[in-house]
Amino acid sequence: MTLTLKHLAAALLIAAAGVSTHTHAQDAKTLYIGMNGGDMERSYTKYVFPAFEKIHGVKVVVVPGTSSDILAKVQASKEKPPVNVMFLDDGVMVRAVKMGLCSKLDDSPVLKDLYPAARMAGGMSAGVNVGMTGIAYNKKMFDEKKWAAPTSWMDLADPKFKGKVVFQSMPASTFGLHGFLMFNRIQGGKDNNVEPGFTKWASTIGPNVLEYIPSSAKLSEMVQTGEAAIFPLTPTAVATQKARGVPMEYAQPKEGSVLLMVAECVVANNSNPAMAQKLAEFLLTPQAQAAALEFGNQIPSNQKTTTANANANATVERFKGYMKTVITLDWDAINASRPEWNARWNKTVER
Structure with a gap:
């Protein structure tokens, strides 16, 4: 046909x-x-x-x-x-x-x-x-310098870590937000009042910060090159990096970690x-x-x-065990003020 x-x-x-x-x-x-x-x-x-x-x-x-x-x-x-x-x-x-x-x-x-x-x-x-956000540190560096493992969020302000603290950007990272809010609490602030945290940052942790990073993706490299000594992170993320041979360790802060x-x-x-x-x-x-x-x-x-x-x-x-001291945040209060905090962080911290 x-x-x-x-x-x-x-x-x-x-x-x-x-x-x-x-x-x-x-x-x-x-x-x-x-x-x-x-x-x-x-x-x-x-x-x-x-x-x-x-x-x-x-x-x-x-x-x-x-x-x-x-x-x-x-x-x-x-x-x-x-x-x-x-x-x-x-x-x-x-x-x-x-x-x-x-x-x-x-x-x-x-x-x-x-x-x-x-x-x-x-x-x-x-x-x-x-999970929870606590403190992670460069185990190789700590061992070489015979530093004791961190025990407090305020260890981030220890002068011996000048130029060795890596902190995630608060506007971009939950880890950065958690770390800042715990610092703020230690300074007397609350989730609906971050004035103490912003006021004290520049004279405590701020001078120690080598770099504010948008995410934690760079941390493994910065630990391996010896740039990063201490930073906010979760036990889960630390375990993943340790399995790859990155010399990280997790430390539970005495003030508590933040539920994540x-x-x-x-x-x-x-x-x-x-x-x-x-x-x-x-x-x-x-x-x-x-x-x-x-x-x-x-x-x-x-x-x-x-x-x-x-x-x-x-x-x-x-x-x-970590859950016994975990801190739960007031997300309604945080989310109501987050845009204002982000703008202030960009203007006064990461300027």
Whole structure:
């Protein structure tokens, strides 16, 4: 049979329609999750998401970024958000919920197994992993100089660390914010009054700071080159760097460390809300959190999480000790004043 131009045109239209439908179906089978890149992205992509993907026949793709980056992307496109689920630091998550960017999590038995602090914002969000910001230090340098391990946030102001303190920028980093707020408390301030912290910074910690960094990505290099002696960080981040041979150690400050959770929420108006809810629920299960613990040093928020890995279980036991003195911040007060603090920090600290 001779194929006429009319038949050929019809065939091409059918083929094009088929390709379009297939592409749409493939898109529907992909979930996008906003989270930190680097170690977290690698561990979740390799060890956590595959089990979910196999069960539900979907692909989970990470859109990497800091909490502030992810929040900005979702806020800018809130009618058609670029991700289905997002991981944000707890303080940023409180803002996201208040901005109406999250859908309420489906009620699930797994929520009852979380630490109470991980059940957030009236069920709008939940902590996926828990941790704390304390002090980390360059173990090699401390050993060589025979310095005792730090014990207080005020060790950052010790004159022997002049030019050796690395501090994360408060506007850009939760670690920097935590460190500043603990310093502020020691100076007599509160989460709704940072005047003491700003007043005393320039005569205490400020002169010791070598560099204010936007994120902690540079720290491993700065420790290995001998530039950084002491800085705010979490036990989880320290454990990850130690596993790579970076000579870091964690110290729990006597004044307490600051509770730091990575929280998740299902993004409002996302393209696949039912499957997004399933992913959010899965990430709170002992199965998912055991993998994140064993392969990513992520401390589980689900209290029923166990692993066969002795080192991972030892990490959790150490964490429970740190939790005895952990400080919980007033995020409503902080978020109400954060823009003003950021502007003041940029003008008076990182000028």
